[in-house]
Amino acid sequence: MLKRKLENIDGRGYKAYKSIKGAHKIENFTLYIDHVQGDPYAAPSKMRIRLDNSAAGFPQETYSPEVRKTASRDYITRAFHKAVKKSSSGGRGSGKSGLIQIDAPGQEIIQRSSCILNEDFVEVRFTLGLPARGRRVLGYQAIKMLFDELPIIVKNSLYYSNINPAGMKKHIDTGEIQHLLRKKLSEKNLISFIADNSVLPRKSGISEKPLEKNAVPFNSPETLRTSIETEKYGEFTGMGIKKGITLIAGGGYHGKSTLLNGIAKGIYNHIPGDGRELLVTEESAVSIRSEDGRFVEKVNISPFINNLPHMADTTAFSSENASGSTSQAANIMEALEAGAGVLLVDEDTSATNFMIRDERMQELISKEKEPITPFIDKVKQMENELGISTVLVMGGSGDYFEVADTVIAMERYRSIDVTPEAKDIASRHETKRNPEGGSGFGKIIPRTPISGSIDPSRGKRSVKLKVRRESEISFGKYLIDLTKVNQLVSSSQLRAIANIIVYALKNNLFDESKTLKETLDIIQERIDNEGLDIIAPGIQGNFARPRVIETALALNRLRSLKVKQSPT
Numbered sequence: 001m002l003k004r005k006l007e008n009i010d011g012r013g014y015k016a017y018k019s020i021k022g023a024h025k026i027e028n029f030t031l032y033i034d035h036v037q038g039d040p041y042a043a044p045s046k047m048r049i050r051l052d053n054s055a056a057g058f059p060q061e062t063y064s065p066e067v068r069k070t071a072s073r074d075y076i077t078r079a080f081h082k083a084v085k086k087s088s089s090g091g092r093g094s095g096k097s098g099l100i101q102i103d104a105p106g107q108e109i110i111q112r113s114s115c116i117l118n119e120d121f122v123e124v125r126f127t128l129g130l131p132a133r134g135r136r137v138l139g140y141q142a143i144k145m146l147f148d149e150l151p152i153i154v155k156n157s158l159y160y161s162n163i164n165p166a167g168m169k170k171h172i173d174t175g176e177i178q179h180l181l182r183k184k185l186s187e188k189n190l191i192s193f194i195a196d197n198s199v200l201p202r203k204s205g206i207s208e209k210p211l212e213k214n215a216v217p218f219n220s221p222e223t224l225r226t227s228i229e230t231e232k233y234g235e236f237t238g239m240g241i242k243k244g245i246t247l248i249a250g251g252g253y254h255g256k257s258t259l260l261n262g263i264a265k266g267i268y269n270h271i272p273g274d275g276r277e278l279l280v281t282e283e284s285a286v287s288i289r290s291e292d293g294r295f296v297e298k299v300n301i302s303p304f305i306n307n308l309p310h311m312a313d314t315t316a317f318s319s320e321n322a323s324g325s326t327s328q329a330a331n332i333m334e335a336l337e338a339g340a341g342v343l344l345v346d347e348d349t350s351a352t353n354f355m356i357r358d359e360r361m362q363e364l365i366s367k368e369k370e371p372i373t374p375f376i377d378k379v380k381q382m383e384n385e386l387g388i389s390t391v392l393v394m395g396g397s398g399d400y401f402e403v404a405d406t407v408i409a410m411e412r413y414r415s416i417d418v419t420p421e422a423k424d425i426a427s428r429h430e431t432k433r434n435p436e437g438g439s440g441f442g443k444i445i446p447r448t449p450i451s452g453s454i455d456p457s458r459g460k461r462s463v464k465l466k467v468r469r470e471s472e473i474s475f476g477k478y479l480i481d482l483t484k485v486n487q488l489v490s491s492s493q494l495r496a497i498a499n500i501i502v503y504a505l506k507n508n509l510f511d512e513s514k515t516l517k518e519t520l521d522i523i524q525e526r527i528d529n530e531g532l533d534i535i536a537p538g539i540q541g542n543f544a545r546p547r548v549i550e551t552a553l554a555l556n557r558l559r560s561l562k563v564k565q566s567p568t
Helices: 002-009 014-020 066-087 139-157 165-184 256-265 324-337 359-364 379-386 398-402 419-428 491-506 516-530 548-556
Strands: 022-026 029-035 045-052 115-117 121-128 190-195 202-204 207-210 225-230 234-242 245-250 279-281 285-288 296-299 317-319 342-346 389-393 406-411 414-417 447-449 465-468 472-475 478-481 563-565
Touching: 002 014, 002 139, 022 139, 029 139, 045 139, 066 115, 066 121, 066 139, 066 165, 165 225, 165 279, 190 225, 190 256, 190 389, 245 256, 245 379, 256 279, 256 285, 256 342, 256 389, 256 406, 285 324, 296 324, 296 447, 296 548, 296 563, 317 324, 324 548, 379 389, 398 419, 406 419, 447 516, 465 491, 472 491, 491 516, 491 548, 516 548
Parallel strands: 245 389, 245 406, 285 342, 342 389
Antiparallel strands: 022 029, 029 045, 045 121, 115 121, 190 234, 190 279, 202 207, 225 234, 296 317, 406 414, 447 563, 465 472, 472 478
8 A cells, every 4th residue: 555655645745745645554554654744854754663573583682671671672773773873775856755764872871761571572763764866756666665774674683593693692782781780889878980991991082982903991999899789790899989078189180080081971881891880979970170161040059159249149049150259159959959969070061169268368358248158168068958969170279188988099090098198188288278168068959940931932833843863952042051951862862852941831730839850850750651752742862861950950941930949
């Protein structure tokens, strides 16, 4: 039937392709054409292929428990992407004609909507540019794509026996090992674990792939070495970073930031061969930095900043153009509000006046004249009062030796425990600076978004969303800039974030009875139970799951946002 339709519309106007929308049986699989592009230059048509698992042959251990299912779906997505590159001839006319694409993953194993796997079937979701010459249907070229190329792609990617079962098992096991290691962190009183022989350096500043040449394998100092036992996979040994305050010191270009970046990305599971597949970090770890020019709406930054000129209220601080110090204070308070348990801070991306005030500057500019309480005077209060751990790269101020629980020096990418030496230096060279932190950390004031301030519409469209690279969301009339939110790893996460915000809006979840975190927790629970499909109408194959924290950070950067602070 589909083949005959394509023969009949050959040479007709491109909109004739609309007639092929629906489900079509091709050999052993069903092709669902869910959306047909209106023009060869428009976004390609959305399609799905579903194959009964009785034919595909995926065993139960590939789709149960959930962590193995996520890794399996990731592996199948990669297999489909590889099969497309091998079997598809690509361009078949004008515009996007002949282009077959799936939401291909990077170095991380994340829950995605590109593939579904269960005991009944395996399904992949992809886009396909229906071929045209100009704006005329190339029906016979479409037949070649759908009836010749797709069956080969299916054979090479959706049949268990054809996609390297041993490789798939290794991929799944690797994801499960990281999941089990991460679950063990808390009982070991750790916030991160880096296995010996991990490879932390990346290929370049714009690549997440491992450095292959001259990379120094990670090796734990003996004093920080710990072992984590998993019932299923045995024991793993490496460096454990304990809860508390950890300082990473060392000379420039010796691997301080490389270690911190590895810890930051340890919130994700990584693929075999990545080098970080045995590096895990507590899931609530958040990278913190200054962010000049960012929008801030009614955030209580008073733990860090008070008595601003012109009587500005810092318990409900708002700004269209925050400074380095106020933006960093807001970033910390918003992260804590969203559930952060670990802060990751690098002096290179921090506001200097936010991090430290030495004794000379304190003598020159008295505390009464300085609105900023530096991070050094608050970090211990966060640990003692809130249970917040901090990992801090600091090569410029030894004053942090006094507040650090552990000090690690990086020397030519090798880690050395220098805690005793740092504490000895601190005792012999007593700081003359006065603590400025006051009697306690201060309050984290939850906020409730006002739904009327969140408008995804633009022009005649009630919802207009677009993702630009991995750093920007076009949300209605506004641009949400996530350039400095560096734990996002996929544009598909941004796409999901935008749709989660719209989902909350359409389901009346932004109401005065719920804080921002409570609203986002509700949505995450629904995704747990029903999958990513719930966050948008229709069937979407290009979502990757974000954390609650990144979703909150994105909404906080929507410049139309208005909030109401919750009573404390």
